[in-house]
Structures are given as C-alpha cells and as structure tokens.
Amino acid sequence: MYNEYETWGLATRAIRTGHQRTQEGEHAEAIFPTSSFVFASAAEAAARFGGDQEGNIYSRFTNPTVRTFEERLAAMEGGERCVATASGMSAILATCMGLLQSGDHVICSRSVFGTTTMLFSKYMSKFGVACDFVPLSDPDAWQGALRDNTRLLFLETPSNPLTEVADIAALARLAHANGALLAVDNCFCTPALQQPLELGADIVIHSATKYLDGQGRCVGGAVVGDAKTVGEEVFGVLRTAGPTMSPFNAWVFLKGLETLKLRMQAHSAAATEVARWLEGHPAVRRVHYPGLESHPQHELVARQQRAPGGILSFEVRGGREAAWRLIDSTRILSITANLGDTRTTITHPGSTTHGRLNDQEKAASGVSDGLVRISVGLEDIQDIQGDLLRGLERI
Numbered sequence: 001m002y003n004e005y006e007t008w009g010l011a012t013r014a015i016r017t018g019h020q021r022t023q024e025g026e027h028a029e030a031i032f033p034t035s036s037f038v039f040a041s042a043a044e045a046a047a048r049f050g051g052d053q054e055g056n057i058y059s060r061f062t063n064p065t066v067r068t069f070e071e072r073l074a075a076m077e078g079g080e081r082c083v084a085t086a087s088g089m090s091a092i093l094a095t096c097m098g099l100l101q102s103g104d105h106v107i108c109s110r111s112v113f114g115t116t117t118m119l120f121s122k123y124m125s126k127f128g129v130a131c132d133f134v135p136l137s138d139p140d141a142w143q144g145a146l147r148d149n150t151r152l153l154f155l156e157t158p159s160n161p162l163t164e165v166a167d168i169a170a171l172a173r174l175a176h177a178n179g180a181l182l183a184v185d186n187c188f189c190t191p192a193l194q195q196p197l198e199l200g201a202d203i204v205i206h207s208a209t210k211y212l213d214g215q216g217r218c219v220g221g222a223v224v225g226d227a228k229t230v231g232e233e234v235f236g237v238l239r240t241a242g243p244t245m246s247p248f249n250a251w252v253f254l255k256g257l258e259t260l261k262l263r264m265q266a267h268s269a270a271a272t273e274v275a276r277w278l279e280g281h282p283a284v285r286r287v288h289y290p291g292l293e294s295h296p297q298h299e300l301v302a303r304q305q306r307a308p309g310g311i312l313s314f315e316v317r318g319g320r321e322a323a324w325r326l327i328d329s330t331r332i333l334s335i336t337a338n339l340g341d342t343r344t345t346i347t348h349p350g351s352t353t354h355g356r357l358n359d360q361e362k363a364a365s366g367v368s369d370g371l372v373r374i375s376v377g378l379e380d381i382q383d384i385q386g387d388l389l390r391g392l393e394r395i
C-alpha cells in the first residue's frame, strides 16, 4: 500500500489520500457506477480471478470510488486496511462473521447502540456465540467476565446517551493478555478526536451514517484494522456475503471526510458551550458531557480524546412530562434519534432508543425519565440555546 501519508497530519490525510487520478486528470474524485470491470484478454481475466494479478473484477468487492474511501479512512484511523460496508450494522455483522465461530464468547459493553445489543443477544447466539454484557467503565467487570473462549471485547466510547468513557488502552491490554481482540465502535469521536488503534485496539468500527457523512444523507459503515484481520477475514465475508457500500455513497462519505476535522472541532466547541450553559440552568438537574469538569472521567477523556465531541445529555427536573415539554417546545432542533449531523437533534432516550428497557434496566443503565439527549449541530449557538431556553422556561 501507498504509505507516503505516514508523515502527514489528519486533515492532509482526509483530503489527499486514496485518490488515483485517471487519464482525464479530474481534480475531485470520480464516481465509478459500474457493477463489473472488463479484462484485456481471457488470460488477464484468469489471472485476476486466480489472485495472481491485482485489479477490479466486480463491485461487490472492489470499486475504485469505494476503495478511495477505504484507503482514506484507513489512513485517518492509522490502520493497514479498511473494508467499507452498506451500513454500520453490516460492519459489525461482517466483523463477527469473519472473526467468530460457534463456541466463542464475546464481552460487550452494556451501553452500546441498541441494535448492536440485539445483534449479539438475539442473532449471534443463534450461531453458538455467547455474549455477556458488562458496565462500560468498570474494568473489574470486564476482567470478571473473561472466559477461556473469550475471543472479542466490544465497546463504544463515549457511550450513548450518558457519555461514559472506557479506558481503551487498559481494555486492549486485558484483551491481549487473554488472547482476545478489542473492537471499538468509534462513531461518536471519529478519527478526528480519537484513534483507538493507536491506543491498542485491534479493530475500529464505524457507522459512516453519522459524523463521517455529517450531513445526514447516506447510510454506510466501515471496519478498520490490520491486513490479516480486516484485509482477509472481514473482507472475505464482504466478498462472499455482499453487504457492500455503493460508489455513490462512498463518494458522499469521501466529501464528508474532507471536512471531518473542522466539523468535529466545531461540534465539540459548540457542545462544550451548550453543556456549560445547561449546567447553570435551574431546571437542569445534571449534565452528562465528557468536556465538563464534573464528568466522572474527565482526566481519562483528556488523555484519550482530542476533544469531547458533539453529543451530550441532561436530566431535567420533572421527569418525562418535563422532558417531553422541553422537546415539544423546540422550533429549530429536529426531533429525531439520529445524530452526527449539521442539524442539532433532540431525543428522549427513555421512550425511544431505550424504550424497550424495563424500569429496572433503565435504572441500571442510568436512563432516567427526565433525560434528554442532544447531538449539537453547526447552527449558531445562540439559536440552539434560544430554542432550548423556550422549553426550559416552561418546566
């Protein structure tokens, strides 16, 4: 692989890696909407199919636009290989299918994306893969859940919606001492704010649908890691099972990557301001945000992340009724569970993303009835605050 970029900074990698210009001399990357590729001769076709010659065969497994996205994201995460997928969930599924087999055991954070929990508890279990769920920020719980057949540790940090943080380096050491791999879903931070591979993780998962796109247009995902784990084992699943990213979507994500660093800095700065302001409001009981001194793992955040990110949650006084009144009073903010958009989004986790939990599970996961989550977008901060203030004054 072309590795000149190793001396380059993140923004340069985001703009300059992966693109191989065609004979047309295009400045921006081309989209290659083609399902298959032609060969100069029968012998060349045979060499490609036999693996003796590199090159495109069929867009289920290689496409130049998709490859540009893969090489760029790999360069940004500091990984050898990236495999792009149709969605974030298919990135996780391809990872599981590539690395796990019947009889294996997985330890997963209790605070991961709800559909990820479902994938492990309902579907992977059908194929003989057992999974235990543990509190994200409790290292003893991870240690205690280890078994001889534990093959994979899986987490997101910061978590949704309470922004708890896991010590990636410590959990990578724990995994490796026990012959397991650590996979980190880096959706909330993106490589602009956190590079799990550098901290010792083996695999990075992305839902490109969120910040990598950043403008809420396309669904996609990616897996990043070393040449064997990702380039062979996960790629093999993609090639065979086919949850492939389309070239059109890859092009949109490429454009997203080019502004990722700027956007993540701006999301972080705006969220920090909104979090501090909310912390001082009398209708707000508590604010959860990695950038606040009141965050229980503020020091770890400073060590592990370049900035706190754009997601925060807060608890209003008055439970669900007050939370709903606040949400319904907004005029600019979008009421949607999606996140990582230029548009600020607001949601009530207790009745949406975490609505399926019973009261006991909600208490254990800290999702109270008064909790509201916002993904702070790139509108002017005074307008975001003004929109929230109208609701807070009605509580």
Ligand SMILES: *Cc1c(COP(=O)(O)O)cnc(C)c1O
Pocket (backbone or CB within 6 Å): 087, 088, 089, 090, 113, 116, 156, 185, 187, 188, 206, 207, 208, 209, 210, 219, 220, 221
């Ligand atoms: C959205 C999300 C996913 C799933 O991604 P899709 O692109 O919707 O399939 C996985 N992990 C996290 C943290 C997410 O926010």
